[in-house]
Amino acid sequence: MNSTITAPPSPTTRSRFPEPEDLSLFAQVLAAADVGKEHSTTLPAGVYTDPTFQKFEEDEVFKKEWISLAHISQIPNPGDFVRVDLCGEPLLVVRGKDMEIRVLSRVCRHRGMDLMPSGFDHPDSGNQRIILCPYHLWSYDLGGKLVGAPEMQQAACFDRTEVGLHSFRSEIWEGFVFVNLSGDAPPLSEKYGKFKTFVDRWDMADGELVWAEHWDCEFNWKILLENFMEAYHHMGAHAKTLEPFLPARGCWSEPYDENFSAMHLPLKESMKKEILDAGIAKNAFTNFKDMELNDCLEWAVYLGVPNFLLFSAPDRVFWYRLLPTGPETCSLLTTMIVSKEAKNAPGYEETLKAEIQAGIDFHLEDMEVCAATQRGMRSVGYSQGRLSHLEEPIWHFQKYLASRIRQSGVMVR
C-alpha cells in the first residue's frame, strides 16, 4: 500500500512570530490589561495553553529580563554550584576560586554536549573542583576556562587558552543571583530601586536558605504566579492553614508599579492586638534584626516582574523560583530563608522541621488548585471571569504582559 508522508515545514521557512490568526490572543491580553482595575477580568485560556504564546514569553520575557536563579547562601564556597535550565539554556551558577559568582553555559565547547545532563544523575546543586564533560573528558576551571582536552595535540592550531564556556550576564541583588540572557536589560539597581525599599529590611543577602524543594508542575507558570499574588484564595484553598491568621478579607495591594507588586497580608485583629499590647512579636524563628513592631503585624507577598516571588513574614522569607518548561508545565523550587541569628537560636532544628512541614502543607493546597485551574483552561466551559479587589496584583501582571507585547512589536509584524 502506498502512503504519502507530508514533510514538516523546514526550520528556515517556519516563522518565529505568530501567524495572523494567533494575534487575537495578544489583542485580548491588551484589552484585559487596558480596562480599569475595578473592571478587571482573567485572561483568555490560550495564554495558559498556546505554544505560540509560550514562545513569545520565552523570547520577550525570560530571555530579555532578569531572572533569579539562586540565593548566594546556596553557594558559599569555591566550587559550589546550582544547576538550572532556563528556556532551553543549560546553566551553571558557580562560585569560582576568586569567590566571584558566575552564570556559565553548560554547553561543552567541543561537540556541544550538556556538561551535566539529567540522565547522568547530576545533582541540582553540589560542589566540584573542575567542570568535566562526561563525553570526551574536556575539563574547565570554575571560571569556565578550558584546562584539559585529552589527545588534542594533533588538532592543528588548537589553542585551549582560547576556548571557554560562554558566560552570561549576571547580577546579585539582595542576595539573589539573577541572569539576563540577552545581556541588555537595565541594571537591577535601576529596575528594582523602589521595590528594594519594601524588602531590604529582611537583609536577605545575610540570610540563609535552609529549605529547598523541587516540584515538576502540570500547569502554566502564570497559574502559579497569579495564585501566589492574590490572597482571596486564603478563604477557600487555605481555609485551615493561612486563613485562620492571615484572613483574606483584610488584605490589600500597593498601587500599580511597572516593576513590582506588593500585597499586604495583615494578621487577624486579635493577634495584632496581642502583639501591640505585649510590645513584642515572638515568632517561630528569630525575627530578622531590622523588623520593627509594626512590621510584625503583617505578612506580605511580592512580585518583582517578571517572576521573582517572595512570601515574607518577620522571621522568614519564602522565595519561589518559577520557570516555564512548556505551555502547560513549569518547574518550581520552593525555598525558605531565615536570618543567621535564627539558626543559632535554641530549638532551631525542631522549629525548622515544623515550619518546613507547615510550608509544604499550604503549598500542597496551592498545587492542587493550580493543577485544577489548568484543567479548566482546556475546557469549552471556560471564559474570562471577573476579578475581585483582593486579586489586584493579577491585573498588575496583565499590564506587565501587555507592556511586553507592545514593546515586542508582535502585534504589527
Ligand code: FES
Ligand atoms: S562534547 Fe564535551 S568533551 Fe566532547
Ligand SMILES: [Fe+2]
Ligand atoms: Fe496559596
